Amino acid sequence: MNPVKVGICGLGTVGGGTFNVLQRNAQEIARRAGREIEVAQIAARSINPLCQTGSTLITDDVFEVVNNPDIDIVVELIGGYTLARDLVLKAIENGKHVVTANKALIAVHGNEIFTKAEEKGVIVAFEASVAGGIPVIKTIREGLSGNRINWVAGIINGTGNFILTEMREKGRAFADVLKEAQALGYAEADPTFDIEGIDAAHKLTILASIAFGIPLQFEKAYTEGITKLTSEDVLYADALGYRIKHLGVAKRTPQGIELRVHPTLIPAERLLANVNGVMNAVMVNGDAVGSTLYYGAGAGMEATASAVVADIVDVVRVMTSDPENRVPHLAFQPSSLSDVAVLPIDQCETAYYLRIQAEDSPGVLAQVATILSEREINIESIMQKELEHMDGKIPMILLTHKVSEAKMNDAITALEALEGVEGKVVRIRVEQLN
Ligand SMILES: NC(=O)C1=CN([C@@H]2O[C@H](COP(=O)(O)OP(=O)(O)OC[C@H]3O[C@@H](n4cnc5c(N)ncnc54)[C@H](O)[C@@H]3O)[C@@H](O)[C@H]2O)C=CC1
Numbered sequence: 155m156n157p158v159k160v161g162i163c164g165l166g167t168v169g170g171g172t173f174n175v176l177q178r179n180a181q182e183i184a185r186r187a188g189r190e191i192e193v194a195q196i197a198a199r200s201i202n203p204l205c206q207t208g209s210t211l212i213t214d215d216v217f218e219v220v221n222n223p224d225i226d227i228v229v230e231l232i233g234g235y236t237l238a239r240d241l242v243l244k245a246i247e248n249g250k251h252v253v254t255a256n257k258a259l260i261a262v263h264g265n266e267i268f269t270k271a272e273e274k275g276v277i278v279a280f281e282a283s284v285a286g287g288i289p290v291i292k293t294i295r296e297g298l299s300g301n302r303i304n305w306v307a308g309i310i311n312g313t314g315n316f317i318l319t320e321m322r323e324k325g326r327a328f329a330d331v332l333k334e335a336q337a338l339g340y341a342e343a344d345p346t347f348d349i350e351g352i353d354a355a356h357k358l359t360i361l362a363s364i365a366f367g368i369p370l371q372f373e374k375a376y377t378e379g380i381t382k383l384t385s386e387d388v389l390y391a392d393a394l395g396y397r398i399k400h401l402g403v404a405k406r407t408p409q410g411i412e413l414r415v416h417p418t419l420i421p422a423e424r425l426l427a428n429v430n431g432v433m434n435a436v437m438v439n440g441d442a443v444g445s446t447l448y449y450g451a452g453a454g455m456e457a458t459a460s461a462v463v464a465d466i467v468d469v470v471r472v473m474t475s476d477p478e479n480r481v482p483h484l485a486f487q488p489s490s491l492s493d494v495a496v497l498p499i500d501q502c503e504t505a506y507y508l509r510i511q512a513e514d515s516p517g518v519l520a521q522v523a524t525i526l527s528e529r530e531i532n533i534e535s536i537m538q539k540e541l542e543h544m545d546g547k548i549p550m551i552l553l554t555h556k557v558s559e560a561k562m563n564d565a566i567t568a569l570e571a572l573e574g575v576e577g578k579v580v581r582i583r584v585e586q587l588n
C-alpha cells in the first residue's frame with residue numbers, strides 16, 4: 155500500500171519534534187498504523203535547529219500544503235487564531251484530515267471547525283492541545299465514556315508550573331524563569347498567555363466540553379494568572395500545609411458548570427500539589443471510576459510530538475472508516491451536546507485563603523470575625539505568624555469554609571473598609587481535591 159502523505163505546517167518546537175519522531179520511529183509507527191507515513195511537504199518560515207528535515211520539500215506558504223492534492227493529513231503547528239483557522243478550514247474544505255496542537259484555535263473556533271469537519275466527513279484531532287504529551291483527551295473521550303464526569307482539575311500550563319516551582323524551590327525571580335521557559339520552547343509565542351492563565355483557560359475550555367458534552371465556550375471561562383502571586387503567600391501556604399498551584403477547574407454543580415482558572419491552595423500531601431517543573435497533571439472524577447490522575451510533560455519538543463504523532467496514527471487507522479462510526483470530536487454526538495449553563499465566577503463556590511494586613515489588636519480580629527459571620531462565612535483557621543524578613547508586620551491569615559464568590563467579594567469590600575485594615579486583602583481560592 156502507498157504511504158499516507160502528511161503535510162506539516164510549522165516546524166518550530168512542536169513541528170520539529172513531530173518531524174523527528176516520525177523519522178526516528180518510522181518502523182514502529184508503520185507497524186502500529188498499518189501504513190507507512192511519509193512527510194511529503196512542510197511549510198514553515200523558520201526551522202527549529204534540532205530538526206533534521208533532509209530533502210523534504212519546504213515552502214513558506216502554508217496554503218501550498220493545504221492545496222496539495224497529494225496530501226492526506228495536514229498537521230497545523232504554526233499556532234495563533236487567524237492563519238491557523240484559515241488553513242484548517244481550507245484543509246477541511248479540501249477533504250483533508252487535520253491534526254493540530256493549537257488549543258487557542260480549538261477553544262475559540264472549535265465549534266465552527268468541528269461542524270465543518272463533520273459536514274465533510276473528516277477528522278480534526280487535537281490531543282497535543284491539552285497537557286502536551288499526556289493523552290488526556292483520548293482518556294476522557296474514550297477511556298471514561300461510561301462515566302458521568304463530576305469534575306476535572308489540572309495543572310495544565312507547563313510554563314506557569316515551571317515558574318512557580320523554580321521560584322518556590324530555588325528562590326529565583328519570575329522574569330528570569332520565564333526567560334528560561336521561553337528558551338526551552340515551553341512558552342507560547344506571546345508568553346502572557348501562559349502567565350495570565352489564558353493558555354490554561356483554552357485547555358480547560360476543551361476539557362470541559364469533552365467531559366460534560368457542552369459546546370466550547372472559552373469566553374465564559376474565568377481566568378486569573380500567576381503574576382500577582384507573592385513569595386509571602388507561597389510561604390504562608392507552606393506553613394498552613396498547602397502548596398499554591400495554578401489550576402484549571404471544571405466542575406458540575408446543580409446550578410451549572412464552574413469553569414475557572416486561578417492560583418489555588420492544595421493540601422501539600424495531594425499528588426497534584428507535588429507536580430513540579432514543566433510537568434502537568436489532570437485529575438478527572440467520574441461517578442463510576444472515582445478520582446483518576448494523569449501525569450506527564452505538558453510542553454516541550456518531543457513530549458508534545460508524542461501526542462501529535464499518536465493523533466496521526468489514529469487518523470491513519472480510521473480514515474477509511476464510516477465517519478458516523480468515529481469517536482465524536484467533542485466526545486458526545488454533535489446533536490447531543492447540552493446547553494447547561496456555564497456559571498459566572500460570582501456564582502462559583504470555593505473555600506478561601508485570605509491575607510489581611512491588620513493592626514495587631516483584638517478589636518480588629520473581632521471586627522473581621524463579625525464581617526465574615528454576618529455573611530455566613532465560616533472560618534476554618536486563623537494564623538498570625540511572623541515569617542523571616544517580615545519586619546514585624548504580621549498579617550492575619552484566614553482559611554474559610556466554602557462560600558460563593560459573590561459573598562466573599564462583599565466580605566472583602568467590608569474588610570478593606572475597616573480602619574484597622576491596611577491596603578488590599580489578598581484572596582486565593584482553596585481546593586481539597588478529594
Ligand atoms: N511549545 C510547546 O511545548 C507546545 C506548543 N503547543 C502548540 O503548538 C503550536 C506550535 O507551537 P510551537 O512549536 O511552540 O511554536 P514555534 O514558534 O516554535 O513554531 C512555529 C512554527 O510555525 C511557523 N510559522 C509561524 N507563522 C507562519 C506563517 N505565517 N507561515 C509559515 N510558517 C509559519 C514558524 O516558522 C515555526 O516553524 C502552538 O499552537 C502552540 O500553542 C502545544 C503544546 C505544547
Ligand SMILES: N[C@@H](CC=O)C(=O)O
Nearest residue numbers: 311312313341342453
Ligand atoms: N505554553 C504551553 C505549551 C503547551 O501547551 C505550556 O507552557 O503549557
Ligand code: NA
Nearest residue numbers: 281284286288
Ligand atoms: Na494531550
